[in-house]
Amino acid sequence: MRPLLRQSVLLLGLALLPAAVQALYFRDRISWESRIAESDMVSVDLARSWGTDAVWIDARPDVDFERDHVPEAILLNEDRWNELLPQFLQQRWSPEKKIVVYCSAESCNLAGDVARRLREEAKLPNQIRVLKGGWEEWLKTRK
Amino acid sequence: MKLAWRIVGLLVGAVFVFAGLTKIVDFQPFRFLDPMDFARDIDNYKILPWGICVALALYLPWLEVICGIALIFRRWYSGALTILFALLVVFIGASIAAKTRGIDITCGCFGHLSNQLSFAWHLALDFAIVAAVVALWWKRPDDRLATNP
Numbered sequence: 001m002r003p004l005l006r007q008s009v010l011l012l013g014l015a016l017l018p019a020a021v022q023a024l025y026f027r028d029r030i031s032w033e034s035r036i037a038e039s040d041m042v043s044v045d046l047a048r049s050w051g052t053d054a055v056w057i058d059a060r061p062d063v064d065f066e067r068d069h070v071p072e073a074i075l076l077n078e079d080r081w082n083e084l085l086p087q088f089l090q091q092r093w094s095p096e097k098k099i100v101v102y103c104s105a106e107s108c109n110l111a112g113d114v115a116r117r118l119r120e121e122a123k124l125p126n127q128i129r130v131l132k133g134g135w136e137e138w139l140k141t142r143k
Numbered sequence: 144m145k146l147a148w149r150i151v152g153l154l155v156g157a158v159f160v161f162a163g164l165t166k167i168v169d170f171q172p173f174r175f176l177d178p179m180d181f182a183r184d185i186d187n188y189k190i191l192p193w194g195i196c197v198a199l200a201l202y203l204p205w206l207e208v209i210c211g212i213a214l215i216f217r218r219w220y221s222g223a224l225t226i227l228f229a230l231l232v233v234f235i236g237a238s239i240a241a242k243t244r245g246i247d248i249t250c251g252c253f254g255h256l257s258n259q260l261s262f263a264w265h266l267a268l269d270f271a272i273v274a275a276v277v278a279l280w281w282k283r284p285d286d287r288l289a290t291n292p
Contacts, residue, residue, distance in 0.1 A: 007222025011213060015206040022167070022178065023201050029177055030201075032194045035186060037179055 036112040042129035044141050047100045054098040057088070059114040060135065070102065070138055078113060085122060095125060102131035102138065148282045155275050156214030159227060163207030166200075188241045206230070217284070224280045231273045238265065 023030065029037045047054060056073035058065045065075045074092050076084045099118065103110035111130045118124045131138065166181050168174065182200035186193060206226065213223035242262060260268070 004221045004225060007219035008225055009222075011210055011219055011222050011226055012206070015202060015209050018205045019202040022175070022205070025175065026178055029179060030197060031179070032197055035179070035183055035193060037177075 034106070035109055036115075036130050040112075040115065040128075040130055041132045042100060043132050044137050047129070047131055048141075050098055050100075053096075054100050055092050055094070057099060057101045057114065057118075058135075059101050059103045059110040060108075064104065064135075070135075073102075076101075076114060077110065078117070081117070089122070093124070093126075097126060099124070099126045099128045100131055101128065102134045105134045105136045106132070108134060148279065151275055152214050152217070152279055155227075155272060155279060156211045158272060159207045159211030159214070161211075163204040163211060166204035167208070187246065188237050189244070189246060190237060190240070203230070214279075221280070221283055224276055224283065228273065228276045228280070231269060231276065235266065235269050235273070238262070238269075 028039060031037050034041075047056075056070045057076045058069045058073045059077050060069075061077060061079060062075065065073075065077075069075075074088055076088050099115075101111040101115045101118070103114075111134060115128045115130050118126075118128050133140075167176060169176055178197070178200045181204070182193075182197045185191065185196040185199055191199070207230070210223040210227050213219045214227075
C-alpha cells in the first residue's frame with residue numbers, strides 16, 4: 001500500500017510543475033474570476049469612445065433585444081446563429097471595425113460564446129471584445 | 144501473454160499522453176493552446192466554480208501526460224494506474240450527471256477532436272479504457288519488485 005501511495009503523491013506533485021509554468025506563461029490570458037480573459041473584454045467607457053469605429057452586437061435572446069438595446073446594435077445570438085450571421089456579415093461587418101459583443105450582465109456567457117464563434121467559426125480578423133458588465137453596465141452609464 | 148499486456152499498457156499510456164497533449168498544444172501549426180478553452184469545457188459541466196475549472200484546466204492535461212508516460216516506461220506504474228482510474232471514474236460520472244441534467248457538453252477529452260465524437264462514443268471509449276486500466280492493475284508487477292526511481 002505504501003509504494004502505491006508514494007507513487008501517487010509523486011505523480012500528482014510532478015504534474016504541478018509544468019502546470020505552474022503554463023500558468024505563468026498564460027498569466028495575461030487567464031482569468032480566475034470570469035470565463036472571458038481580461039484581454040478579451042472592454043469597459044463601457046472605452047467601447048463608447050470608439051464611436052463609429054466599432055460595431056455593437058447584441059447576443060441576448062430576440063425578446064430582450066426587441067425590448068431595448070444599445071443604439072445601432074445588431075442582433076446576433078446563438079438561437080438563430082445561421083440566420084443572423086449572414087445578415088450581420090452583409091449589412092454591418094467591415095474588416096476595419098472593432099466588434100463589441102454584449103449580453104445581459106457580467107455573469108452571462110452568451111457574449112463570450114458569440115465572440116468566440118465569430119473568431120473561430122466565422123474567422124473574422126477584427127478586434128472582438130466582450131462588453132464588461134454587459135447590458136446592465138451599459139444601462140448604468142446611459143446618458 | 145506478457146507481451147500482450149505490455150502492448151495494452153503502451154497503448155493506454157499513449158492514449159493518455161495524446162489526450163493530455165491535445166489540450167496543451169496544437170500541432171498544426173505548433174502553438175500552446177489557451178487553457179481558458181479547456182476551462183470553459185470543464186465549466187460546461189456546471190459542477191465546479193470557475194476558479195477551480197481554471198486550476199483543473201492547467202493541471203489535468205499534465206497529469207494525464209505524466210501518468211501516460213509512467214505507464215509507457217513502467218515507472219510508478221501502480222500509482223499511475225490508480226490516478227488514471229480515478230480520473231476516468233470521475234469523468235464518466237460527471238458526463239452522465241451532465242447528460243441527465245440535459246446539459247449539452249463537449250467533454251474536451253481529446254481537444255478539438257472531441258467535437259467529432261457523439262456522447263455514446265465517448266462513453267464507449269471511456270468504458271473500454273477503464274476496462275483496460277483495471278486489467279492492467281490486475282496484471283501489474285509487484286510494486287516491491289518493480290523498479291522505482
